[in-house]
Amino acid sequence: MSVETRRNFGTVRLPAGFNGLLPALVLIVxxxxxxxxxxxxxxxxxxxxxxxxxxxxxxxxxxxxVFFNTFLVASVVxxxxxxxxxxxxxxxxxxxxxxxxxxxGVIILSxxxxxxxxxxxxMVLLQRTGVINRTLIAAGVIDQPLPLINNLTGVxxxxxxxxxxxxxxxxxxxxRAIDPMTLRAAALCGASxxxxxxxxxxxxxxxxxxxxxxxVFVMSLGYFVTPALxxxxxxxxxxxxxAQMIQSLLNWGLGSAAAFILLVVTMALYALQLRLVGARRxxxxx
Amino acid sequence: MLLDYDRMGWxxxxxLGFTALVAGFLLLPVVFIVLLSFGSSRWLAFPPPGWTxxxxxxxxADPAWLDAALTSARIATMxxxxxxxxxxxxxxxxxxxxxxxxxxxxxxxxxxxxxxxxVFAIAIYAFFLRLGLGGTTIGFVIAHTVLAxxxxxxxxxxxxxxxxKSIEDAAIVCGASPLEARLRITLPSIRIGIFSAAxxxxxxxxxxxxxxIFMASPSLQTLPVKIWGSLRSDLSPVIAAASSLLVGLTLAxxxxxxxxxxxxxx
Amino acid sequence: xTQPFLSIRNLRKAFGAITAVHDVTLDIxxxxxxxxxxxxxxxxSTTLYAIAGFQDPSSGDVLLEGKSLLAVPSHKRNIGxxxxxxxxxxxxxxxxxxxxxxxxxxxxEAEVKKKVADMLAxxxxxxxxxxxxxxxxxxxxxxxALARALAYDPPILLMDEPLxxxxxKLREEIQAEIRRIHRETGVTILYVTHDQEEALxxxxxxxxxxxxxxxxxxxxxxxxxxxxxxxxxxxxxxxxFLAAEHLDTSDGTATIRLADGSxxxxxRANGTFGxxxxxxxxxxxxxxxxxxxxxxxxxxxxxxxxxxxxxRRRIVARTAAGEGVDIRPTSAAMQSQDASPCSRQxxxxxxxxxxxxx
Numbered sequence: 001m002s003v004e005t006r007r008n009f010g011t012v013r014l015p016a017g018f019n020g021l022l023p024a025l026v027l028i029v030x031x032x033x034x035x036x037x038x039x040x041x042x043x044x045x046x047x048x049x050x051x052x053x054x055x056x057x058x059x060x061x062x063x064x065x066v067f068f069n070t071f072l073v074a075s076v077v078x079x080x081x082x083x084x085x086x087x088x089x090x091x092x093x094x095x096x097x098x099x100x101x102x103x104x105g106v107i108i109l110s111x112x113x114x115x116x117x118x119x120x121x122x123m124v125l126l127q128r129t130g131v132i133n134r135t136l137i138a139a140g141v142i143d144q145p146l147p148l149i150n151n152l153t154g155v156x157x158x159x160x161x162x163x164x165x166x167x168x169x170x171x172x173x174x175x176r177a178i179d180p181m182t183l184r185a186a187a188l189c190g191a192s193x194x195x196x197x198x199x200x201x202x203x204x205x206x207x208x209x210x211x212x213x214x215x216v217f218v219m220s221l222g223y224f225v226t227p228a229l230x231x232x233x234x235x236x237x238x239x240x241x242x243a244q245m246i247q248s249l250l251n252w253g254l255g256s257a258a259a260f261i262l263l264v265v266t267m268a269l270y271a272l273q274l275r276l277v278g279a280r281r282x283x284x285x286x
Numbered sequence: 287m288l289l290d291y292d293r294m295g296w297x298x299x300x301x302l303g304f305t306a307l308v309a310g311f312l313l314l315p316v317v318f319i320v321l322l323s324f325g326s327s328r329w330l331a332f333p334p335p336g337w338t339x340x341x342x343x344x345x346x347a348d349p350a351w352l353d354a355a356l357t358s359a360r361i362a363t364m365x366x367x368x369x370x371x372x373x374x375x376x377x378x379x380x381x382x383x384x385x386x387x388x389x390x391x392x393x394x395x396x397x398x399x400x401x402x403x404x405v406f407a408i409a410i411y412a413f414f415l416r417l418g419l420g421g422t423t424i425g426f427v428i429a430h431t432v433l434a435x436x437x438x439x440x441x442x443x444x445x446x447x448x449x450x451k452s453i454e455d456a457a458i459v460c461g462a463s464p465l466e467a468r469l470r471i472t473l474p475s476i477r478i479g480i481f482s483a484a485x486x487x488x489x490x491x492x493x494x495x496x497x498x499i500f501m502a503s504p505s506l507q508t509l510p511v512k513i514w515g516s517l518r519s520d521l522s523p524v525i526a527a528a529s530s531l532l533v534g535l536t537l538a539x540x541x542x543x544x545x546x547x548x549x550x551x552x
Numbered sequence: 553x554t555q556p557f558l559s560i561r562n563l564r565k566a567f568g569a570i571t572a573v574h575d576v577t578l579d580i581x582x583x584x585x586x587x588x589x590x591x592x593x594x595x596x597s598t599t600l601y602a603i604a605g606f607q608d609p610s611s612g613d614v615l616l617e618g619k620s621l622l623a624v625p626s627h628k629r630n631i632g633x634x635x636x637x638x639x640x641x642x643x644x645x646x647x648x649x650x651x652x653x654x655x656x657x658x659x660x661e662a663e664v665k666k667k668v669a670d671m672l673a674x675x676x677x678x679x680x681x682x683x684x685x686x687x688x689x690x691x692x693x694x695x696x697a698l699a700r701a702l703a704y705d706p707p708i709l710l711m712d713e714p715l716x717x718x719x720x721k722l723r724e725e726i727q728a729e730i731r732r733i734h735r736e737t738g739v740t741i742l743y744v745t746h747d748q749e750e751a752l753x754x755x756x757x758x759x760x761x762x763x764x765x766x767x768x769x770x771x772x773x774x775x776x777x778x779x780x781x782x783x784x785x786x787x788x789x790x791x792x793f794l795a796a797e798h799l800d801t802s803d804g805t806a807t808i809r810l811a812d813g814s815x816x817x818x819x820r821a822n823g824t825f826g827x828x829x830x831x832x833x834x835x836x837x838x839x840x841x842x843x844x845x846x847x848x849x850x851x852x853x854x855x856x857x858x859x860x861x862x863x864r865r866r867i868v869a870r871t872a873a874g875e876g877v878d879i880r881p882t883s884a885a886m887q888s889q890d891a892s893p894c895s896r897q898x899x900x901x902x903x904x905x906x907x908x909x910x
Contacts, residue, residue, distance in 0.1 A: 018379060020379035020383070021379040021380070021383070024373070024395055032397070032432050035409035035410050036409045038409065039408065039409040084308060087308075088308045091301050093289070105540070109316060109537065110312040112536045112540065116495060117513075117533065121314075121316070121529070124318070124322065127521075130330075130332075131318070161312070161315070164312065165312075183288045193288060193297065201289070222405065224403065252412070256408070259408055259409070263405050267400075453639045453641060453642075455635070457641065458627045459701075460627075461657055462652075463627050466656060467627075474641075475641070475642055477643070
């Protein structure tokens, strides 16, 4: 039967049209689109009309540092997450299902555990007198406790921990979709395992890596909780700065302008991601 | 033969070792926090000098914790119900509907999932201040439903896409009205998706910190706000006790999910 | 004049610029097993959907006992249907699936129980009543779908390529089931398939579809032995087409000259042709014999290859003019040592050869 007949099948009898979207659209337009647009408006009207908030944000060295830090942290987190996630996803894609379900269980447990709970655990683990420093000192690896918290190291560990499931799970899907035959064929063609990895496996999984990596990068850019708790004052990230501008300084104009810059960057990367994988695939990849 | 599990030799050993290491890394904070909550050291020394239940006693002695938990449960339940209901209707339209701009609308409805929460948090905070909804239960539920909606739509839409429309047509030929066919045949067939949608939207609200920090008022605090406040003042082991209970809740949720999925599948 | 049971009148269905069904008119008597046969995209499924009410025709009408069905929504047409894919309700047991149409009709529980038992007995799946569809094989699922479609005694049963997802052996088994059930219930069946063998086995009558029109309607024998057009001849069974020059026609039989110069008379003319007009002669591979008989015409061929196909042999041959000829004599009619490449004569009854326009 043709695609066309299939499509017309239900629409004639059931008004399976637009109506069902109305409640969702009302909710999103009224309580998402309008508030965000109102915020944008505030960024060019407060304290007075004009672009001075943006000029201040982009012209000032302190703010530039925050932007730089944000991109640095997001980049480092993304790279580390990809490097750690790939081998795990690779194994998960091919290991016996009984074993895989244990690993999946651990991943889900970590993912579903309350965000603050996980961050709290890292705060305790990473502190000067925390388990990690004590263990390392007891083992004789170091003499002085390492500064693991309130700096870039702490943020990276905490963020990679949170982002790993978001990278591993979609990547397993990508790797499972690769036909093992292609790699057997590569071996018969004379490719060494390293060549087969570099020329076949890696290129075939690249779309998944790019999509997942971009998602992790976007999520990291706007992350608030973990950097606020594990990061230091000297390497503040954008989301924390926005929250501070609004909550402590009550500077709505500057805060909204910073929020809008974050929004534009995020949405641009999101659009790139959609082009890479398509909205349909995205939504299937939870 | 890099995708043949049985023929990878030493590479398999190395990669399995690495996987075990990562699994350990993922498990570490969760296990650690539970052990810590039973430790007797107020200064979170580990391994603890002794074992105790006093942090749990302290936790239950403070009505603010229970209050916050109940508030969170109430808001998350309402959010889950609303998000699933709205998401169900929207999913049918997105999957079955024939109208221009369907993909764009799908993208719009999923945007709250990708937009940094802090942006939405200050936007809705300002908006609700004006409407007088700041710090109210209804304000919380609306804001959380916006954030939860993508998590409700995605599993339902995925399930609906995997459901053969011919089965619904078969029910209609059998004499069921289109509405009856949907209620009696289609909805039960995609129940795993609906169930996942409920869990995900519940968690989206239950774990939500950022909007909650802005919206909370002294009289209305959710559990994450309470934990956040405590974290900022000190790393008291009472938080470990509260966290352990949350881990227990997650485990319970996972077990229920696994059991239900097994039951629904057969 | 008696009123036809089911009547399709000048049905037309267009999707935008594409017309899937041009002009289909057909009367179906009660109790008939009628098959819509045709290649994919020929409009047979679209016609079926118009009867089921899944698609509104652009023009034309569908009448059941003289009353138009078009204004009746699908769920009130009281029609049974078995789909191409397995459409059992996955969360309901076999018995609950069969009971579903009765439940939505609010029939009393005792009647539902009895009917479900009867239907499962009809498709011989009594012992599977409490299973879920997922635990059934494809063939069993389609039998349950059949039971479900018949549970409410619909006057018409529509079947949309119900066996296409099954393997050959299973298909033949269920074809026999369907024939038996048609005999036992007397239900009118409209069956869609693109498989000519299936159509020939099952149907009382076949409507052969081509490009949104019915090319020929008739029994399987009619279509095979008396094809109205070369499309029918080509679609049903196997056929050889040889270029021929028309010399003369009288009483519906024609005299022609083949490309190798041989003149043959007594072939059946499908249409009227002028003297010297280029035509094509259709001969079924099975119509060739290896022995001369009084009425037979002869054809000189060069045998290229012989293959053994069980009950028949298949000979790949060539005429002197270089046209390929497919010949399938019974295995008994020819010794295997004849298989060596050679030139020889083969014979056919001119009455079993048809002349078509070129």
